[in-house]
Amino acid sequence: MTRFSSPSQKQSAQESARDLSLPNGTPVETSSPASSSSLLNRLQLDDDLDGETRDLFVTVEDPKKHVSTMETYITYKVATKTTRVEFDLPEYSVRRRYQDFDWLRTKLEDTQPTHLIPPLPEKFVMKGVVDRFSEEFVETRRKALDKFMKRVADHPVLSFNEHFNAFLSAKDLDKRRGLALLSKMGESVKYVTGGYKLRSRPVEFSAMGDYLDMFTQKLGTIDRIAQRIIKEQSEYQVELREYGPVYTTWALSEAELQEPLEGVASCVANCSNALDELTQDMSEDFLPVLREYVLYIDSMKIVLKKRDNIQAEYETKLEAAAFRKEERASAT
């Protein structure tokens, strides 16, 4: 299974003597407001992160249920070990709930708009009546949160973000967050009102946008197929569980055939168990990775949208400037 570790900073745009092209083969032009090649660099998968240069270690563990008068929720222990000067202490241990992770992610997105922020596990559970407090669900979430924290911690730029620091170290995160809530509202309004039509979008961003759309679609299809397979396998399993015992019943009325029949029954039972494992592995290992990628793509799309908005602003201002120039010219 491919491990998608955090993108590392490669050479800057100027040094990109390499032949850069999008995954679908279209070449890249570097004549746009925000250089696409730097964006692309972030996309590169890099597995060989040098363990020796790591000076920040974060883990998410030990989920606990909290019951208060208002609500019931789960907190996770976030443990940090570091030698960085940006941190006052070499070790930290704080408790955080999902909301806090969500806040962190939003802050990172806002303060580092050109960087790709790793995704969080889904906020809302969509599949009907899933138990938010079941061991399985909590564990799956914890794993995903742990992955998220590790990616940010390993990121050469994001890991130095002040909000990340606060998240890891602050005793009382709520105080720090108070202000943040207001500003968050303001920013999101900006993006919703983007009705302005772009003059021309640079080719590589259009291509990227198209690719992302298709890619999301394909991933979605694969997800659905995998779920369907799981469903079919469970139904197969139901029948299989009835099948084996019939051989055992038959064995009871036979003499010579008793052994072979019981043999068949136990083989069927073995197959049944193996199938159980397979189905479980699919749910636990395969599907979450797919879903992660979908979330990643969503983040990328948001980045592209932001870029579009910036371009839109830029063009509006250009127009306004040109208009005033004309006015001034006609006034004189």
Add this chain to the structure above:
Amino acid sequence: MMADSGPKEVAVIGNTDLTSAELDNNIKNTMVEIEKGTSLLRKMEISVAEAEKRTGKNTVNMQELYTVYLIETRPVDALTEGITPDSLWRRYSEFELLRNYLLVTYPFVVVAPLPEKRAEIVWHKLSADNMDPEFVERRRVGLENFLHRVASHPVLCNDNIFYIFLTEDKDWKEMVYETGFQAKADSRLKAVNAAFRVKNPDGRFTELKHYSDDLQTVLSQLLRVRARVADRLYGVYKVHGNYGRVFSEWSAIEKEMGDGLQSAGHHMDAYAASVDDILEEEEHYADQLKEYLFYTDALRAVCRKHELTQFELEMVALDLACKKQQKEELVTGTVRTFSLKGMTSKLFGQETAEQREAKLQVLEHQLKEGEEAVKEKNTESDEFVKTAWVDIERFKDQKDRDLKEALISYAVMQISMCKKGIQVWTNAKECFNKM
């Protein structure tokens, strides 16, 4: 007619011919090697080679479409005498007639069953249509198997009607009717009645009857569940085909990953397609189980016959005992039991000595007859039990052998299916690794 209790035939009867490889070849002979025994198959190769559709008028003078099967016979080798290569067409109803004749004429034999008349326990892909070519093909194989079973049976293979069934086209039906077997058939009512009222059936037959019932129940259930399992397995495999499609579409928008995805997609398609052959092969296993499911009827028939003969014996013995008692009463003049005669004699006066003498004479005569009858029935019953039990032992051995083999091939099939699966996924993994 003595049941040949000599050395039994070696395992290779009928069913080994039905391995999947040989099933594909539907015209050729089924060479059966038999070491010893007086079986017909030693001399003659029998095959049901083809099936054809015909139209004709049936008994109620209506047009109907039916299937006929070609029976081919030829000598086993060049040295065999008395057999000439021959072929004729028979339809299913004629096979039924033959079987009914054998059932009635040899009631102590566990007669092999015919394949299903209508397709009953099927998984969804197979239609329940009698005209469906796959059904017809499986029936052809079943009919051939039936003929082999009969031809290799130490008693049945010598039957003349059977021989003519295989070799002579004309007038076979008339010949069968002429044997008068239908008159010999025991009425169902009689048999059921006997089953209820028999006092001392041989314990082994009672046990056998229970075993047949159990076997029938468990095999029916097994076949039903197996069909459902096959259905579900089909679903699982086919959904994987969707992977093939989406990988193919996805590969179109990728550059480096394109080839890997494309190849992986092809493997998924192959995987999904492979299930058709797998399930086709499994049908063969199901057919083997079905044969033994239908065999349970034949087993029960033999048990019923025993109950009937035993019952008749008991009735005759009872009758004899009754008559003996009557004689005693007459001789001693005592009326031990309440009887109408006792009453009438009390009311109307005793009989004369002559009358009594006359009655005694009649009774003596009846007693002699009765004793003869009991002796006869006794012999009949003993004979039946003896010959039936020999055939039942033969059947048990055959069943154990056949089913063991069937289970082994089933396991081999499953292993092969899993291996193919592993191969596909290994290949797909290779493709993904190379991406």
